[in-house]
Amino acid sequence: MEEQLPTTLNDKPKVLLVDDEESILNSLRRLLRGQPYEVLLATSGAQALEIMRQQSIDLVMSDARMPNMDGATLLAHIQQRYPDTIRIMLTGYADPSAIIKAINEGQIHRYISKPWHDEEMLLTLRQSLTYQHSERERLRLVQETWDQNEKLKLLNATLEKHVASRTAELQQTADMLDLAYEELKHSYVTGTEVFSLLANLRLPPAKQTNRQIIELVRVYCKLHGVDEGTSRDLTMAAALYNIGKLSWTDSMITAPADLLHHSDRERYRGYPKQSESLLMTLEPMKDAARLILHHQERWDGSGFPDRLRGEAIPFGSRLLKLAVDFIELQRGLILERQMNSDEALVYIRSYAGRLYDPELVEDFIQVCAAYLSDISLVDPSIKVLTTRELVAGMILARNLNADNGMLLLNAGKVLNGPLVEKLIAFEAMEGAKYSIFVKVPEDVAVLETS
Incomplete structure (x- = not known):
């Protein structure tokens, strides 16, 4: 492992961008113009390593496919020599082997697809x-x-x-x-x-599921007093349960599972294991990865990948399956016909004891009722407000997402005056109308609007 020059906390972070296409580097440099970073560029893995030999680099973002030395190999070298440097892979194609190599050998911090937002x-x-x-x-x-x-x-x-x-x-x-x-x-x-x-x-917007599954799992954990560690693992599992599907074709990833051909069905049955394999090398993700591995097991033992039965299936996996199926039934990802929420709950109840834990089903249905009605009914200290009703000191109770799905603020964020003004400005710029779920501390008054 090579030593890097020390970086003081007052220095601008140094970001090294690596891509053999100068047009990509120029686009990234323009994007980062005005950001509080010192940006360096390299057009090959060898040039990147030479730059890192001469000076301390905080973050490297490398393209996956480059001649002579690909991105995964470069990031593996950097992990061995400069383990403190953050490593991000940027790629324009879905290649599971490249992703696995980058995660296992380069221990990448993030994976970003081209074109990026x-x-x-x-x-x-x-x-x-x-x-x-x-x-x-x-x-x-x-x-x-x-x-x-x-x-x-x-x-x-x-x-x-x-x-x-x-x-x-x-x-x-x-x-x-x-x-x-x-x-x-x-x-x-x-x-x-x-x-x-x-x-x-x-995925097209009508087929996207992760955000709703995350929120549903969080409501369940809140209502049932699930401990913080388990809640955190369930949230991460809900966010990444379908990462193993990224290498599928567009037609397969949007098709109902019930209509898949035999060869595609076998590939479908392998996605929980593929998802687990991608995440197991990340220490904080190990417990979440185990929940993902078994979230397609069935109560009667007919599921996959290990045909676990009953309480041999981890509790978090049983809950995750209920949440995933409830949302995917409404997206048309399980059966050809898209169900509404009531039909999805009737379907789930009819398969209690076969697909789902029968004791967990009724609890889950009650949670869905609270989730679908209003989170403010669950906790009287939570209000649903417009941006102009927000006051400094309020705490965000749900993730706030833009209409295009982009995460603006995460749950738990304490609002302040400048942040409220930015939300109002962003809402006006987007022509949107946000309903914001906030927890109101006792010493904070809600503004009365006419």
């Missing part, structure tokens, strides 16, 4: 560099904690009066570490949701 590209770069900054800060705090412990050993014999104050400092440092780690985990969940929106670009 400018706002989503900028969001991905911003979140990736934020993740890197948080990780560096966490490591700095770990080192600081270790240093302080060493000082305590030396001071303990003669400086007993300092023990209380040092202990307080250590507790503060530990609290900061916990907070940083929680922020990292939250950023990972948000990252998976952003990635799911990118993956959904393969």
Whole structure:
């Protein structure tokens, strides 16, 4: 592993763009003009490695298909020599083997398809560099904690009066570490949701499912008091359950599963395993990947890939199957006829004990009723407001998405004055009308509108 020059927290992050097509590099450079990054360009893997040998690079985004050294190979070299550098792969075609190689060997942080959406590209770069900054800060705090412990050993014999104050400092440092780690985990969940929106670009709007499944799973977890770790794994599984379908043809990815030909049906039965394989090398995704692997198992043991039966199927997988089927039945991705929500629930109830956990079905149907009616009925402190009714201090209760599906703000965001003004301006620019679900703290008053 080669050493890189240190980068101070006050330096602009250095972003290296690698592509053998200069037109692509020029487009990316124009997109990043005005962003708080120092942008460097390379037209080959060898040139990129030479640049990294000479200076510290925070993030590398490389095209997948390049002569002499492809993107996956380049990112694998960078992972070995400069593991601290964020690695993103940019590709214009769906190639599972290239994706798997990039994930397994290059341990990429993100995967972006061409053509990209400018706002989503900028969001991905911003979140990736934020993740890197948080990780560096966490490591700095770990080192600081270790240093302080060493000082305590030396001071303990003669400086007993300092023990209380040092202990307080250590507790503060530990609290900061916990907070940083929680922020990292939250950023990972948000990252998976952003990635799911990118993956959904393969599908027409009427066939997209991930956002609704994420929201449905969150409502279930909230109503049933599911612990934070399980809720986080379920959310990530809902965001990426169908990532294994990205290599399918357009006709197959939009076809009802019930109408697939024999060869396509066998490929369909392999998508949970394909999804799990793509995610297993990412440590924070391992539990979510296991839920994805078994979300097509059936209560009577006739499912796939392992024909698990009854409670041998992980609880999260049983819940995920209910959520996936409920939404996909309405999108025409399971049967040729698209059902409405009531028909989908009748279908699910009729297969309780065969496809679905019979005890879980009724709970799920009650959650669907709350999900379909209004989240504000579940929690009286949650209001549905327009942008002009928003007040600083309110907390976003649901992800806010633009009409085109782009994630604008994630749930849990505390609103402030400038952010509210930006939402109002963006809504006017898009000609949209947002209904925003917010949690209203007791000390925040809702504006009365005439």
